[in-house]
Amino acid sequence: MTAFRTVSHHGSLTVVIVGAGAMGREWMRTAHENPDVELVGVADLSEDAARSSLAEVGLAGVATGTDGVDLALALGADALIDVxxxxAHHAVTMKALNAGLPVLGEKPAAATVAEALSLAAAAEATGELFVVSQSRRYNAGLFSLRHLVGSIGRVGLVDVGFYRDPRFGGFREEMAHPLLLDMAIHPFDGARFLLGVEPVSVTCDEFNPVWSPFAGDAAAAVDFRMSDGSRFLYNASWASPGLQTSWNGEWRVSGEAGTVLWNGDDEPVSSVTSGSSVAPVPPGDSIAGSLADFVLALRTGTAPFGEVHENIMSLVMVEAAVIASERGAQVEIDEILTAAHREAIAAEKDAGAAAVLRSWTSVRDALSAGGPAPLTST
Ligand SMILES: NC(=O)c1ccc[n+]([C@@H]2O[C@H](COP(=O)([O-])OP(=O)(O)OC[C@H]3O[C@@H](n4cnc5c(N)ncnc54)[C@H](O)[C@@H]3O)[C@@H](O)[C@H]2O)c1
Known part of the structure; x- marks a missing residue:
């Protein structure tokens, strides 16, 4: 377990947001609404975009710039939010960690697993906290589902169906694996959260309905074998007009003593009465929850969801599913981890991160052991 630096002053946590696009504006609103946080700066490659996004959200008196880390250092901010x-995630977060700034970053941790491993190593080397905001974990329904699954005995199968017909326009309609790369990381991460176990192997068949507006495959049938012998099935399409599922998908969890269903919007239902115990609730919905957890972590040293070591396996699942689809064959998760580790070592330019990467004898062990320990302050 790695300790990370906490923030000990008693004022609001001052943050700079880097990336002033659609999601950046959501983060500006969310940071503004959190009473423990003060948004002091917004940076974007286009400073005009930073200014116009702030104006659109209705925030005044916030500094702007073109480089998030430089702006945060100039303002003496406590942390960076990378949107x-x-x-750009790897370059921005690597620079921030080395500048002594903890980072809360949008998913995915980085563009590739190798880059994400580099950032986990940099977090260890610098002692700074790096958390990936996996927003769909912060959902009261998912928390309830997890709670109810605790009363159906051993789980044999988690089956998620996701059928939507969005029209995004832009980059998603041109990319090679739009559904797997842009969307599937959320249910993959949700399955890990639900089961509390990690994947071992995957088969995946991607395809594109003939009427799909996407150039790349917008549909997939994915089958993960998990480390406890359970299976996680994900059948999904982004070209499915008509009776659609929720954005969280429809979940069926089948255990030895019963079944729990969740439609992704409402309270889940179980075939087993779970007594009077009450499900825990997230500290906020979606990114408000991950921001609240990030603040708590920096104040107390408590390990948050999405700490980079804990989060990386969700990105590994995406990369493994893409490779399984391209090969038309089952892929072992350990193969992906080993290849990404080798690639990360070969590409690493940061001396501290390189030393940490080289010290890992097993990436799986490094990820499960390398998360933060509750500790320390400066
Ligand atoms: N959690 C969710 O549900 C969810 C939803 C949408 C997007 N996202 C994630 O949020 C992130 C941003 O997505 P978006 O839709 O806002 O994208 P976007 O393209 O609308 O905005 C990204 C912004 O980042 C800026 N930028 C790029 N590189 C930069 C750099 N090095 N320094 C400063 N600014 C830089 C761009 O100029 C742009 O303004 C992505 O990682 C995406 O996956 C998450």
Missing amino acids: TIPA
């Missing part, structure tokens, strides 16, 4: 595009 840039995935291709």
Whole structure:
């Protein structure tokens, strides 16, 4: 377990947001609404975009710039929130961690598993906290589902169906694996959260309905074998007009003593009466929950959901599913981890991160052991 630096002053946690696009504006609203947080700066490659996004959200008196880390250092901010595009996550977070700034970053951790491993190593080397905001974990229904699953005995099968017909326009309609790369990380992460176990192997068949507006495959049938012998099935389409599921999908969890169903919107239902115990609730909905957890972590040293070591396996599941689909064959998760580790070592330019990466004898062990320990302050 790695300790991370906490923030000990008693004022609001001052943050800079980098990336002033659609999701950046959501983060501006969310940071503004959190009483423990003060948004002091917004950066974007286009400073005009930073200014216009702040104006659109209705926030005044917030500094702007073109480099999030430089702006945060100039303002003496406590932390950085990275809402840039995935291709920029590695460079932005690596610079921030080395500048002594903890980071709350949008999913995915980075564009590739190798880059994500580099960031986990940098977090260890610098002692700074890096959390990936996996927003759909912060859902009261998912928390209830997890609670109810506790009373159906051993789980044999988690089956998620996801059928939507969105029209995004833009990059998603041109990319190679739009459903797997942009959407599937949420239910994959949800299944890990629900089961509390990690994946071992995957088969995946991607395809594109003939009427699909997407250039890449917008549908997939994915089958993960998990470490406790259970299976996680994900059948999904982004080209499915008509009777659609919720954005969280429809969940069926089948255990040895019963079944729990969740439609992704309402309270889940169980075939087993779970007594009077009350399900825990997240500290906020969606990104408000991950921001609240990030603040708590920096104040107390308590390990949050999505700490980069804990989060990476959700990205591994995405990459493994894509490779399984391309090969038309089952892929072992350990193969993906080993290849990404090798790639990360070969590409690493940061001396501290390189030393940490080289010290890992097993990536799986490093990810499960490397998360933060409750500790320390400066
Ligand atoms: N959790 C969710 O449900 C959810 C939903 C949508 C998007 N996201 C994630 O949020 C992130 C941003 O998505 P978006 O839809 O807002 O994208 P976007 O393209 O609308 O905005 C990204 C912004 O980042 C800026 N940018 C890129 N590189 C930068 C850099 N190095 N420094 C400063 N600014 C930089 C761009 O100029 C752009 O303004 C992505 O990682 C995406 O996966 C998450």
